[in-house]
Amino acid sequence: MHNIQKLAFGLLAAAAVASASDVEVLKKDTFDDFIKANDVVLAEFYAPWCGHCKALAPEYEDAATQLKDKGIKLAKVDCTEETDLCQQHGVEGYPTLKVFRGLDNVSPYKGQRKAAAITSYMIKQSLPAVSGVNKENLEDFKKADKVVLVAYVSPTDKASRDVFESVAEKLRDNFPFGFSNEVDLAEAEGVTQPAIVLYKDFDEGKSTFTAKFEVEAIEKFAKTASTPLIGEVGPETYSDYMSAGIPLAYIFAETPEERKELSEAIKPIAEAQRGVINFATIDAAAYGAHAGNLNLKADKFPAFAIQETVKNQKFPYDQEKKITHDDIKAFVDDFVAGKIEPSVKSEPIPETNDGPVAVVVAKNYEQIVLDDTKDVLIEFYAPWCGHCKSLAPKYEELGALYAKSEFKDKVVIAKVDATANDVPDEIQGFPTIKLYPAGAKDKAVTYSGARTVEDLIKFIAENGKYKAHVVEETEEASAAPAASESSTASAETAEETHDEL
Structure with missing residues (x-):
């Protein structure tokens, strides 16, 4: 009972x-x-x-x-x-x-x-693109999010208001936008109409825009002023830094005290490069493995590196040298001046590469993937990735089908170990599969369907220049679900546990 x-x-x-x-x-x-x-x-x-x-x-x-x-x-x-x-x-x-x-x-x-x-x-999302603010609700509006923007514009200045509203519509996913035409409120906030004040709960607390109201200028101001002078890279901020459009300088350290000490030393450099390079600390105790992605040793900290996020190029600072203000300033200045060559991590080019799936490494990536005469389907994989291992036999079968078809000289099935080779693509998870069509290498298409031979053939036929369709020799049923699970590197835990960003 x-x-x-x-x-x-x-x-x-x-x-x-x-x-x-x-x-x-x-x-x-x-x-x-x-x-x-x-x-x-x-x-x-x-x-x-x-x-x-x-x-x-x-x-x-x-x-x-x-x-x-x-x-x-x-x-x-x-x-x-x-x-x-x-x-x-x-x-x-x-x-x-x-x-x-x-x-x-x-x-x-x-x-x-x-x-x-x-x-x-x-x-x-619940707010209008632009909310009206006044003396009574301004302080509450400032606390609506970590960053808010308020425009102070004269009632007769319709042009400035229209520009601000167009920016608000474009960036409403990023920030709450407020608007006031009260002269007294602008003066109380220390600005003269027209002006924009970006209020933030970090660094100096607010930044002011007083230039001519133009969409591009306001967007740049918002992006720059809303980024912490020295922020922190983690799972919640990584994608924002990657999409910021400017390089990111990493400061690796294992303790909060050490990260704070290094931040203070580098702060003047970050201030001088604001809007040119983003600077951020990263917890090396939790995310030290990410150092390997920047061609640093993943067991020697503190460390410093710059990533050119647009081209996915890596510029590691010599880990045998101490991180000091003067040395880092010289390194950063040389980077900005284009005096430093990017570090390229690559496996050796295979002596023979005539299998059904071409093996790509950093040193032959351009030769194979960017061959403008061929449709190239490439899998970016990690050796420890369980989904990649499950895909491997089907991917080999796919390669064999095209290798003995009429399209053998027009379609390449390829793979690259993205943990051992630097590639120009920013890979968010494994496996990532992309098709680079002949004659349109700048228009790569990412595959998001089921990981079956049949569906991959359909993808190549629909998105490649040659519309190359081949027929499977067997009718084996696939166990893959109809929709694929969004894959991030951190989700793949095969033989090892990988704590990645």
């Missing part, structure tokens, strides 16, 4: 936890009505077997609870049960997150998969 009571109590407790969820579970017959009934909804399309979905679940629940009082709803759809609904909304991988403002206004969620990031992103 005691065991029955324990079981009953456990079931009741589980039911209580389930009912306490602030995430709405939607199905085909409830989805449309729920979207119509709410101004803004973040919907997650997921599969129960998806590892990334499982990792997202507690963060998503936390964000839903934080946003509940603000009237912002989070929902989820199980795509293994609601297949038609997920196909209707173009779901190709898990998890897929979309922001709905009604059924006809849908946009992809572009933030990080952490509770704080989801909350911040959705608050911005």
Whole structure:
């Protein structure tokens, strides 16, 4: 009897936890009505077997609870049960997150998969592109997010207001935007109309824009002023730094005290290079393996390196030398002046390379992948990646089919160990598969379908210059799911545990 009571109590407790969820579970017959009934909804399309979905679940629940009082709803759809609904909304991988403002206004969620990031992103989505601010609500608006922008513009200056509003529409996913035409409020904030003040909860607290209101100039100001002088690289900030469009200087150190000490020494350099190079510390105890991606030794810290993020080039600072202000300044100055050659990590070029899958290394990447006469399908893999190992025999089969087809001189199936070779592509996860079409190498297409021979053939035929289609010799069934799980390097845990960004 005691065991029955324990079981009953456990079931009741589980039911209580389930009912306490602030995430709405939607199905085909409830989805449309729920979207119509709410101004803004973040919907997650997921599969129960998806590892990334499982990792997202507690963060998503936390964000839903934080946003509940603000009237912002989070929902989820199980795509293994609601297949038609997920196909209707173009779901190709898990998890897929979309922001709905009604059924006809849908946009992809572009933030990080952490509770704080989801909350911040959705608050911005719930606000108008530009909110009116006044003496009564300005202080509250300043606290709406870590960074907010407020324009102080004269009531008669329609041109400046129009420019500001166009920037706000473009960057509404990044920042809350406020607007005031009160002269007294501008004076109280220490500016003369027209001006923009970027308020932030770090560094100097605010930055001011007083130049002519032009879209490009304001965008550049917002991007530069909103980036910490010396920030921190981690899972929540990495993609922002990679997409910033300027190089990133890493300061690796194992303790908070050491990171603070080095930051203070390098701070004047970061100030001088603001808008030219971003500077950030990185916890070498947690993410020391990332040093290897920058061609540094991953067991010798502190360390310093610069990554040219656009070209994915690496410039490691000599780890035998001490990190001092003067030496780092000289290194950074030489980098900016173009006096330092990038470090290139490459395996040796294979002596023979006539197998069904061409082996690419950094030293032959351009020769093979960028051969403008051929469609090249290339897999970026890691030796420890479980999904890559599962794909390997099917990928070899794919290569063999093309090697003995009429397209053998027009289509190349290739692979590269992206952990042992520097490649110009920024690879976010393994395996990543891309097609570089002949005659259009600047228009590579990333594959996101099921990892089957049949689907890869279809992808090559649809996206390559030669529309090369071959036929499988066997009709073996594939176990791959219809939609692929979004893959990040940190999710792959085969023989080793890899704590990567």
